[in-house]
Amino acid sequence: MLKLSIMEDAMAATSQPISRSPAGQMPGLSPGLPLPDLYARVSRHVPAIEWPALAPDIEAILRLKREKNAVILAHNYQAPEIFHTVADIVGDSLALAREAVNVDADVIVLAGVHFMAETAKLLNPGKTVLIPDMGAGCSLADSITPEDVRGLRAKYPGVPIVTYVNTSAAVKAESDLCCTSGNAVAVVRSLNAPRVLMIPDEFLAQNVQAEVPEVEILTWAGHCEVHEQFTPADIRDVRESYPGVTVIAHPECPPEVVAESDFSGSTAMMMNFVTEKRPRQVVLVTECSMADNIAAENPDIEFIKPCNLCPHMKRMSLRNIRRALETMTHEVTVDPALADRARAAVERMLAVRAR
Numbered sequence: 001m002l003k004l005s006i007m008e009d010a011m012a013a014t015s016q017p018i019s020r021s022p023a024g025q026m027p028g029l030s031p032g033l034p035l036p037d038l039y040a041r042v043s044r045h046v047p048a049i050e051w052p053a054l055a056p057d058i059e060a061i062l063r064l065k066r067e068k069n070a071v072i073l074a075h076n077y078q079a080p081e082i083f084h085t086v087a088d089i090v091g092d093s094l095a096l097a098r099e100a101v102n103v104d105a106d107v108i109v110l111a112g113v114h115f116m117a118e119t120a121k122l123l124n125p126g127k128t129v130l131i132p133d134m135g136a137g138c139s140l141a142d143s144i145t146p147e148d149v150r151g152l153r154a155k156y157p158g159v160p161i162v163t164y165v166n167t168s169a170a171v172k173a174e175s176d177l178c179c180t181s182g183n184a185v186a187v188v189r190s191l192n193a194p195r196v197l198m199i200p201d202e203f204l205a206q207n208v209q210a211e212v213p214e215v216e217i218l219t220w221a222g223h224c225e226v227h228e229q230f231t232p233a234d235i236r237d238v239r240e241s242y243p244g245v246t247v248i249a250h251p252e253c254p255p256e257v258v259a260e261s262d263f264s265g266s267t268a269m270m271m272n273f274v275t276e277k278r279p280r281q282v283v284l285v286t287e288c289s290m291a292d293n294i295a296a297e298n299p300d301i302e303f304i305k306p307c308n309l310c311p312h313m314k315r316m317s318l319r320n321i322r323r324a325l326e327t328m329t330h331e332v333t334v335d336p337a338l339a340d341r342a343r344a345a346v347e348r349m350l351a352v353r354a355r
């Protein structure tokens with residue numbers, strides 16, 4: 001079984017953001033529809049009958065971005081009509097964090113969840129950072145508080161604390177450095193410590209432990225509500241129904257699910273694996289929009305379910321992105337009293353890549 005879980009040497013190649021030109025030049029496939037070039041990008045996932053209702057919001061967003069000097073950063077779990085039409089930068093958490101540093105527009109709209117917007121603000125404090133829906137949270141971020149982290153530090157003095165980026169800025173501020181699913185192995189190795197506290201994702205920590213057996217990894221009982229639902233039986237069922245199918249699991253899945261898979265990695269690593277290896281049939285054991293977004297550009301690859309929807313990511317829509325730009329809400333800020341410490345934890349993570 002091919003096991004390439006969250007490999008350090010794959011990190012640089014797989015976590016790059018993708019720059020987009022929303023007014024793309026793909027040949028129009030549906031000249032009778034508005035914005036035919038953009039519709040061509042999403043025609044496999046958006047029925048033609050729905051497009052006339054979406055096109056006015058897309059046109060308005062493209063205009064508002066120019067007027068307000070704004071860019072849209074969209075996570076890989078965003079729906080195709082956001083990912084492929086209005087997003088300027090798309091990627092996983094690591095790529096979006098890196099890209100946030102380089103944004104020179106005045107306004108960043110984060111089509112993702114709240115901790116991503118906070119991270120963008122931390123790294124680019126002079127910009128106005130907007131999130132279209134303040135309710136876009138994350139079960140991992142909600143699983144741990146700053147008080148919890150202080151309690152862990154008191155219980156395990158001297159043990160470095162690596163915190164997944166899927167946390168609040170207040171939790172990051174209590175940490176030594178951050179990690180993402182794309183760089184967790186490299187971050188743990190970079191510490192050269194015999195014991196590491198890796199919080200709050202228990203499954204990510206266990207999957208990293210399998211890659212770094214020389215380090216004792218202590219963890220926390222936080223879970224992603226999307227990935228914890230997958231079971232080894234799901235994988236066996238899909239293999240029985242589709243002999244030869246390639247199975248790719250996100251490392252937020254339980255270790256037993258990752259053990260049944262052919263490859264495990266961040267969403268950016270999944271994307272790279274599919275586009276480079278070009279399996280005939282593949283199942284992406286993660287959020288549903290991942291497969292839709294890759295499928296749009298790889299019509300020759302068959303994407304098999306199962307997948308699960310993230311209710312937080314799905315709070316983003318073209319309508320509320322438009323409203324965010326029209327009204328300049330909801331602005332995401334970070335308490336200045338903790339911003340420097342939280343930023344330092346993220347910057348230490350970003351520095352690991354260069355070593």
Ligand code: SF4
Pocket residue numbers: 113137138139140141166224225226227252287310311312313
């Ligand atoms: S998919 Fe999981 S980790 Fe990602 S935002 Fe949703 S709940 Fe959080």
